[in-house]
Amino acid sequence: MTTLFKFHGGVHPPTHKAESTRTPIARMPMPAKLVIPFHQHVGNIAKPLVQAGDHVLKGQLIGLPEDGISSAIHASTSGTITEIGMQVVAHASGLPDLCATLVPDGKDEWITRSGMDFRESKNADVRQVLRLAGVVGLGGAVFPSDLKLRPGKHKVNTLILNGAECEPYITCDDMLMRERADEIIKGAEIMRWALEADEILVGIEDNKPEAIAAMRLAAQASSDNISIVAVPTLYPGGGAKQLIRVLTGIEVAAGVRSTDKGVQCFNVATAQTIYRAVRFGEPLVSRIVTVTGNVSNAQNLEVLIGTPVSDVVAYAGVLPDTDSYIMGGPMMGLPLPAASVSIVKAANCIIASSPKLFPPAPPAMPCIRCTRCAEVCPAELQPQDLYWFAKAREFGKAQEFSLFDCIECGACSYVCPSHIPLVQYYRFAKSEIWARETEKTAADAARVRFEFREQRIEREKQEKAEKLAAREKAAAEAKLAAAKIASAPAATPVSAPVDETQAKIQAAIEHARQQAAAIKPKNTEQLTPQQQAEIADIEARRARIHELASTEAESPKE
Amino acid sequence: MLSALLVMSGIAILLGAVLGFAAIKFRVEGNPLVDKIDAILPQTQCGQCSYPGCKPYATAIAAGEADINRCPPGGEEGIQKLADLLGVEFKPFGADTNAPKPKSVALIDENTCIGCTLCIQACPVDAIVGAAKQMHTIITAECTGCELCVAPCPVDCISMVVIEEKITNWKWKYPIYALTPAQ
Amino acid sequence: MSEYLMILIGAVLVNNIVLVKILGLCPFMGVSKKLEAAIGMGAATAFVLTLGSGASYLIYHYLLAPYELTYLKTLSFIVVIAAIVQFTEMYVKKASPALYQVLGIYLPLITTNCAVLGVPLLIVQNELQYTFLKSLWFGFGNALGFTLVMVLFAGIRERLEGADVPGIFKGSAIAMVTAGLMSLAFMGFAGLVKL
Amino acid sequence: MSAFFSPFISKPDTVSAIMLKVLLALLPGIALYVWYFGPAILVSITLASLTALATEAAMLKLRKRPVAPFLKDNSALLTAWLLALSIPPLAPWWLIVVGTAFCIAVAKHLYGGLGNNPFNPAMVGYAVLIVSFPVQMTHWVTPLGMGATELSFVQQLQYIFSGILPGGLTLDAVTMATPLDTLKTQLHLAHPANEILTQPIFSSLAGHGSEVVAIGFLIGGLYLLASKIISWHLPVAFLGTLFLVAGIFHLADPSHYVAPVFHWFSGAAMLGAFFILTDPITSPTTHKGKFIFAAGAALLTYLIRVYGAFPDGIAFATLLMNICVPLIDAYTQPKVFGKKEKKA
Known part of the structure; x- marks a missing residue:
């Protein structure tokens, strides 16, 4: 039997899985309409x-994976x-994204x-x-x-299937393991083959005896080295x-990367989907969703990707006092911006929420540094310090204190006696x-481009000066030659082409002016005094910059 | 009296020698501070600080010639960072600098553009592509929002567009803290 | 040996130059906003203070006293300290330009830091009767005490950055209150060492 | 939009309930205090509580913060009780009022109130009082059944509020120094320790009466440990270090240095170990940090008790270690998940 290890902290929230x-x-049943987002995965849309x-x-x-990290979308x-x-779409921002109806x-x-036969x-x-x-x-x-x-540099010894499902309320993996254990095991075989791993460990929390039994039975049929391990029920034991x-x-x-340490971890539902995709060529068009919470018939449903959440909860008999919906569990789930959003590949659970089921937290008191959060943090962080820095917007310090090791499991907020929305502070800080890193990259790129441009202008100026010098020299020589011949009308042919170009430019500007007058730009008339002042300001600035730039450019010549 | 003078001048000569030696030994070439300041500046190269770019402004700050509160695109946060780096007090924007605006990018109305290339010459980061008498367009990803191209346009076809919040650039908000007002 | 320990405890804790003797407050308040700067300032002052103590002792006992020029002590000490500060300034500018910038005006101001002049003047007071080694040690102890409270103070001030301090007390005001309470705490050392 | 984000569930525990449990844990000690020294302490506790609540409310109003939730959090009461327990019960009424008002207004609210203060407010109050009013702060009530004369509760009240003692009595007749103070004074006069300890003010563990009160605080502290309000690191490190240091000195010279058990059960050692040092706001958050903090406090307490100018060292030791907390925290950060073996 495998010896089990412990991770730091963890909490025991009421499970509500029964x-x-x-x-x-x-x-x-088939909904009347499906809304399928094109961005349901990590990476590029x-x-x-x-x-x-x-x-x-x-x-x-219907959606082709684009470059690198991306995935396909199907009808x-x-x-x-x-x-x-x-x-x-189902996103914390509540903002829209590209979808197919x-x-x-x-x-x-x-x-x-x-x-195909993968072997x-x-x-x-x-x-x-x-x-x-x-x-x-999944x-x-x-x-x-x-x-x-993808085979990496390091050998993967152990393939882990995650059937822990530690979040309260969610039971989709539990039910899948109970009913389709053989498909999961077959999927695991494909993954083991692809990774060339030695063994498969399936971790299932010990509050799911039926799933453990079903999986053990299915594993016996396999020739691979599979062990089904019951792990203690402790949130967030299902975090990879x-x-x-x-x-x-x-x-x-x-x-x-976990593969650098010789392990790779997949969810059990992913294993089943891999099996269906490889063995039957079935793309991912549906998934098992737990519909629970404030509904009369809490159950697990196989739902087509793109089905509106409102249809799903209506099927499960949503109760009238429901005021919002949560995608995922109560610890890490996402409040849905609207009931109209659709089920996506990430949607393992829909909880109908009511004020009675999830009463709003009491007002947040100041942190008293009691360190209960640190006691339960599975990442062994000091949440009270991270909060202190995030609150004061001291992001550098927060990063120093390993903010990015936070997995946002919510255990800290769960135990906080001051009821501080700790995870919100971490999300905000992250x-x-x-955003700052993006800005920084953009600024660095802008600096490079600016410096390159400066160099280019300098170079062009130099080249022009050289050309001018060469031309002057040539002209001088020509003059000298002309002087020898001593004929007067040498100046006119030189000026004629200049006049011609001058006239052409004039014509173009005139044309542009007419065009501009015809379209009547909106932003030149009816300007507020403030806008006018701003424009004048910009002009003045530009003049000054030109002046500065020209003096600076000239100075090295002297 | 004489002994006092002798003693004091003896001390002075000795210390002078030590300092002279140190001055040679610890001579500093260039000013590495400029790069540190430049790294904080937003690199919009907009010239709102009245210097022709971010690097010249950084040089001026390092030399003590310019105040730290002259960069509107950097926002108050930028001032704070400069204050921290230089160990001086935070200083709010003065009356002579523009107020910070939401981050924008320039957009060329392609129906109106006459292809005069004036904006191309004005752009400090080469973010406008086009050729004479050809319609120009802005590479949005490279635009710093400096507005330097707006004024030179003879047909006023360039406008500044505030960058909209999209799902890809959305940020979590500062949590509402029920008992104390947000700072 | 125990005498040296007593001198050290006395200088660092019981008669702490900043919190008990209330000298050297200028850099204590000025350069304690950031821990790194405080450590740098502490180190710079410690260097000047220790060296200054030793040099002052030598000048006093081997130059001023034999020629009965002790009335020149303040003047000559200032000159020596100024030179050491200049030296330190050049070194810091070379070694860490950022620290040099952060220390800013406070670095040359070490010259006029009352702690730095105060300690040499204390040393040559007749009642102490310190030898050269003890003077150096006493100077070092005071420097250590200065650096210690500087660093501790900076630690607290950094933490206070996130505190919900009432508006009018933000910044220097709450720092003064904190310095006062630290001073109160250091009164607890009273009587530990009889001087 | 209201802030409705995960996690959507939380434990029902509150700050108020935690503070209330700490107050409850003080009750056995207070009961024994009343039993051995008379009910005067209840007067100071009441005075301190009322002052604390009034100051807290006033400061919250001035700072434009909601008053009700913070008055209900019991933290001001806890500060008040701890301060009342550390000063002599027969002290004039204004002493406790001034002390409490100072610690709530300056040590707590100038820093931003609950959760923001770097110094333990009660200990700031104590330190201010002992430095400013040393005479009033050293007249302790004689344990019942020990003094020649005993004041009735009414007489005590009268003294506290008006400073008038019944005819013919001097303050010295009804008060005395604490056992720690007595010991220190007598040792100064070159009496051997074992001889001093035979005086009636001392008992088998430490001071007559006060040792039992200390046991009361110990019992309350054990309750806090059992209910996981405080972690064991602080009291264990404090009492352990105090025992160790006192033990070493005692073994080296028993005639000068009393046994470690005496140090445990005298003064505010037990109160400090379980109630003062364990204030989460002003103590380090890491386990290692808690050890360093409490051990440092114990060492300083011992030094101040034995060599210092003040009768007890808990308050100053706590404040001195409070100063170090941010640095202790910064330098004892534990390694996070997955980053332990690296760079070994």
Whole structure:
């Protein structure tokens, strides 16, 4: 039996898992409309391949993965694309993103699919299949799976399947393991083959005995070295880093690839999807979603990607006092900006929330540095210090204190007696730091371009000066020669072409002026005095800069 | 009296010699501070500080000739960073500098552009492409929002567009702190 | 040996130059906003103070006293200190330009820092009867005490950056209050060493 | 839009409840205090509490912060109780009022109130009082059954508020120095320690009466440990270091240095170990830091008690270590997940 390790901290929030495990996984009926976002994965947004009006079949590629980290997007059923446009998606910002609207024709007609025998294929081919099948991590991270299966520099000894599912309320992995254990195991075999790993460890929290039993049964049928390990129920034991630690004792620091340490970790649902994609050529067009919380029939549903959340909760019998919806669990989930947003690949759970179910936290008191947060932090951080720095916007200090090792599990906020929204402060600080880094990169690029331009201008000036000198010399020689011949009308032919060009320029400017007058630019008339002042200001500044620039440019010559 | 003079001048000569030696030994070439200041400046090269670019402004600050509160694109945060680096007090923007504006990029109305290349010459970071009598356009990713191209345009076809918040550049907000007003 | 320990404890804690004798407040308040700057200032002052103490002792006992020129002590000490400060300034400018900039005006002002002149003057007071080594040691102890409170103070001030200090007390005001409370705490050392 | 973000659930614990538990934990000690020294202490606690709440409310109003939630957080009460327990119960009423008002207004609110103060407010109050009013701060009530004359509660009240003692009595007749103070004075007069300890003011552990009060605080402290309000690092490191240092000195010269147990149960050692040093706001947050903090405090306490000018060293030791907290925290940051073996 494998020896288990412990990770620091952790909490035991009430699990609320029994509510949604009473009935088997049901299939959600076809909705009237699907809204499929093109950006459902980590990395670059997929490039749309279809236009409004196109008829598509189920599983047809509608979004092509773009460069590097990206994944494919498919039509979840057969029907007509009615719109490609910006729609509100499941994102904390509540901002719209590019989506395809698909009206199903009801036939649910598949494209032609062809599976492959992975053992007969090349690793790269299998990965290409996964990439084009849009397979991404279904535990919530939605990282493209094909990239995680690419053989790296280090040998991967252990493949870990994550069936811990530590978040309260969520049971989709539990139900999947109970009902489709054999497909998960077969998917694991493919991954083990691709990674050339020695063993497969499946970590399942010990509060899911049925899933453990089903998985053990399925694992017996496999020729691979698979062990199903019951791990203690402790949030966030299902975090990839924490599960790796518990099963192998290896700690994967932030910013380090787990493969560098000889382990790779996948969610169980990802394994099942990989199996379907490789064996049957089925792209990722649906997933299991736990619908729970303030609903009359909490259960797990197989839902087409793009199904509006409102349809899903309506099917589960949402209760009237529901005021908002959460995608994911109560610890790390995302409040949905609207019920109209659609189920995406990351949506493992939809919780209908009511003020009674999740009462708003009492007002936040100041931090008293009681360090309960530090006691439960699985990343072994000092959350009270991070909070102190984030609050004061001392981002450099926050980074020094390992802000980016924070996995935003929410354990600190959960235990905080002052009820401070700690994770919010960390999210705020992280996104500020990222924005600053972007700005910094942009500033560095601008500096390089500016300096290059300065150099270029200097060079051009020099070249011009050289040319002028050469011409003057030539002219002088010519003059000398002309003087020898001693004829007068030498000046006119030189000036004529100049006049000609001058006239042409004049004409062009005149033309432009007429054009400008014709279009009547809006921003020159009816200016507020303030705007006028600003313009005058800019002009003055420019004049001064020109002056400065010219003096500076001239000075080296002297 | 004489002994006092002798003693004092003896001390002075000795110390003078030591200092003279130190002056040669610890001579500093150039001013590495300029680069540190330049790294803080936003590199818009807009000249709002009345210097012809960020580097000249940095040089002026390092030499003590310019105040640290003359860079509107850097915002108050930029002033704070400069204050920290230089160990001086934070100084709010003066009346003679522009107020910081939301970050914008220039946009050329391509129907109006006559292809005069004046904006191309004005752009400090070569972010405008085009040739004479050809329509010009701005490489948005490289535009620093310095507004230097706006005024030279003879047909007023360049406008500054505030960068909109999109899902890709969205930031988490400062958490609302129920008991004390946000700073 | 224990005498040296007593001198050290006395200089660092019991009669701390800043918090008990209330000397050298200028850099204490001025360069304590950032820990790094405080460490740099502490080190620079420590260097000047130790060297100044030793040099002053030598000048006093081997130059001024034999020629009965002790009335020149303040003048000559200032000259020596000024020279050491100049030397330090050149060195800091070379070694760490950022620190040089951060220390700013306070670095040349070490010359007029009352702690730096105060300690040599204390040393040559008749009642102490220090030898050269003890003078150097006493100067070093005071320098250590200065650096210690400087660093501790900077630590607190850095933490106070995030504190919800009422508007009018932000900055120097709360720093003064903190310095006062630190001084209060250092009164606890009273009586530890009889001088 | 309201701030509705994950995590959506949290434990029901509050700051107010934590502080209340600490106050409860003080009760056994206070009860024993009343039993051995009479009810005068209750008067100071009441005075201190009222002053603390009034000052807190006034400061919150001035700072334009909501008053109700902060008055309910019990932190001002805790400060008041700790200060009241550290000064003589028979001290004039204005002493405790001035002390409490100072520590709440200056040591707490000038820094931004709850959670922001770098110094332990109660100890700031104590230090200010002992430095400013040393005479009033050293007249302690004689334990009941020890003095020739005993004041009734009414007489005590009368003295506290008007300074008038019943006819023919001097203050010295009803008060005395603390055991620590007595010991120090007698040692100064070159009496051997074992001889001094036979005087009636001393008992088997430390001072008569006060040792039992210390046990009361110890019991309260153990309750705090059991309910995980405080971590064991601070009290263990403090009492351990105090025992160690006192033990070494005692072994070296028993006639000059008393046994470590005496130091444990005299003065404010127990109160300090479990209630003063453990103030989370002014103590380090890392485990290693807590050890250093408490050990340093113990060492300083011992030095001030034995060599210093003040009768007890807890307050100054706490303040001195408070000064070091930011640096201790900065230099004892534990290694984070996954970054432990590197750079070895």
